Amino acid sequence: MQKCKIKENTNNYNSSANIIYDTGTKYHKSDIYKYLSLDEKRLFENNKIYMHDSEYFDITLNCVSISLENLFNNELNINNIKLETPKNLHEIFTQLNIFIINIENEISGGLTLVNFDYELDKLLSKLNIEINSQNELFLLIQSLFQIINFSNSRYGNQSPYVSFTIGIVNNKRGQLICQTILEVLKIGASKNKPYIFPNIHFRVKNGINKDKKDLYHDLFIKALETTSYQMNPTYILADSEVNKDIDPLHLHVVGCRSRLLETTNGTKYGIGRTNIGAISINLPNLAMDTLKEELFLNELEIIMEISLKILIKNQNILKDNNLKYSPILVNNNLLYPFDNNINSILDEASLAIGFIGGQELSDILFPNVSIEEKHIFINKILGYMSSICKKLSIKYKKIVTLIGVSGEGMSYYFPQNDKEKENSIRFDNILKKGFYTNSFHIPVFEKVNPIEKLQIEGKHHKFCNGGCISYIEISHIKENIEGFQDILNLAELNNIHYLGFNFEKNICNSCEKDIGQNKKCQFCGSSDITEIRRVSGYLGYLNSFSAGKKLEEKLRIKHTNINRKKKKKIILL
DSSP states (O other), rough: OOSOOOOOOOOOOHHHHHHHHHHHHHHOOOOGGGGOOHHHHHHTTTTTTTTTOOOOOOOOEEEEEHHHHHTTTSSEEEEEOOOOOSSHHHHHHHHHHHHHHTTTTTOOEEEEEETTHHHHHHHHHTOOOOOOOOOHHHHHHHHHHHHHOOOOOBBBTTTEEEEEEOOOSSSSSHHHHHHHHHHHHHHOTTTTTOOOSSEEEEEEEETTTSSSSSHHHHHHHHHHHHHHHHHEEEEEESTTTTTTTTTTTGOOOOOTBBOOBBOOTTOHHHHHHHEEEEEEEEEHHHHHHHOOHHHHHHHHHHOOOOOHHHHHHHHHHHTTTTTTTTTTHHHHTTTTTOOOHHHHHHHTEEEEEEEOOHHHHHHSSSSSSOHHHHHHHHHHHHHHHHHHHHHHHHHHTTTTEEOOOOOOOOOOOOOHHHSSTGGGGGHHHHTTTOOOTTTTTTOOTTOOOOHHHHHHHHHHHHHHTOOOEEEEEEOOOTOHHHHHHHHHHHHHHTTTOEEEOOOOEEEEETTBBTTOOOOSSSSTTTOOOEEEEEEEESSEEEEEEESHHHHHHHOOOOOOOOTTSSSSOOOOO
C-alpha cells in the first residue's frame, strides 16, 4: 500500500520468524487494495493518508484495554483449554503470563491492563489469596516483566506491547502492589538498563495520591523517583480539565497514547475497550496543494470522511468474520459491552482519525509568524477536525475519534515522498530536515521552556479525544522530585491530560554503569554504549529507531528552568 518500507516498531528482534513475518506483511499490505475504491486508493498513492498497522486490516482489532477482574471472572479459556481458577499468587501470575503472550498475537497495537494494582488486590480478596511476603510479590512481578521484555513472543520478532495503569488504590495491600511494581521498574531489567515494556501509566489524583496529606502520596513520590531513573512511568493527570469529570478508574492509555473512552450512549467507559484502527492525514502535503486556509479546510473534511469510510469497511469485514482471529478475547468475554455479541462489541469500538505535521502545516500557510501564533492556527485546525469527527459520528452512527498519533514511520516516510511533488522546491526549507513533527507538538529544536511548552500544547489536548501525549525534555538528574512535581502541576493547570519525561539514558556496555547523557563512559573510558530514548510514547533503543526518529532525536533540545513560588529555581538542565 505504501511507497516505501515503514518501520513502525523500534523493538523488533531479528530472527527467522522476523523474516517470515516481514514477508507476510509486505504481501498483505498490498492485498488491501482490493477493498478500496479509486478515490481511496488515490489518497494513499498521493501521500495524503497513512493506515497504521495496515497488515492487520480485515484480520483483527487495534489496541485493547483489559481488566483483571474480567479476565479472572471465570476459568480462563486459552485455545479452548480452560485453566483452573488460581489457588495462589504464583498461579495468578502464571496464567497472566500465558494470557499476555497469547493475546498479543491476536491484536495489533497495544494491550493495557487497567487498574492493575487495584484489581489485583480485588482479585486476591475474591479468591481468598494472601501475599505471603513482599519479596514473593517482587519476584513474581519481576518475572512477569522479564518475560514481557525478553520473550520476543509477539509475531516471533517483538516484545509484547503491554501497559499497566496504576496509582489508584484504596487499601494497604493495593498500596503494596503499586509500590512493588514501581520498585521492580526502578531497579530495571539488568545492569541499569530499563524495562522497555510494560509501559507504566501512573494516575495522579487529588485526594488519593497527589497532595502531601493524601493517604497514598508515598506512591506518587515513588513514581517520580522511578521516572527520574528510568523515564517510566508516564503520568495521566486525573484532575486536568479533560479528565476531571471522568471516573479515574476508567482513565487509561493503550499503546503509546490511545484513549478509548467514548461509547455510543455518550458515557465515558474505559474497560474492555478497543479500536478498529487508525488512519492519519498528512497535513503538510494537503497544505502544499491548497496554499490557502479555506481550500485546505474544504479538502481536509473530504479526506477525513473518505478515511472514515475505509475504517468502516474494516469494521464491517471484522463483523463478517466474527473476530475469528481473536478467539481468546471473544471466548473470555473481555470486550465491552461484555455481551459476547460481535456486532455490539464492534459497534462500541472506536474508529480513529489521526494527523501528523501540525507545525509544518502552519509553516507552509503562515511562514512568518511566531510559534505562539502558529499554534493558535494549529488549535483552530484541531477544533475544526474535532467538530468534523463529531459530525461524522452522528452521520454514520459510529464512534469517531481524533488522535494525535506517534508517527514513528510516517514522520520520515511522508516528507521523503512529498519531495516528489511538483511544487516541493518551494518548501525545501521544510522538507530538508527529513521528518515531520509529531501531531501538534512544538518542534523538538524549538527553544521553549517547560512553562511555554505546556501552555501552548495544553490547548490542543481537549480536541484529541482519541489520545495524545505531551512531553518535557530534561537532563538525566536522578530524584529531582520537586522539579518533576512542578512540571506536573503546571501540566495539570494547562489542561494536559497525559505527560511524559524524556532524557538521554546511556549505559556503558563494558562496565555496565549508567553514564547519563555522556557518549563516552566517564568510569572506564569505553565508547561501547547502549542509548535508550523515548520514541514517542514508549522506550526504545536508539539504534533501532526509524530513520525519521533518528533525525528528530539528533535535534532534540532540553526544556530548561522552572521558577517556583518561593523564588527558587529548579534546574532541569
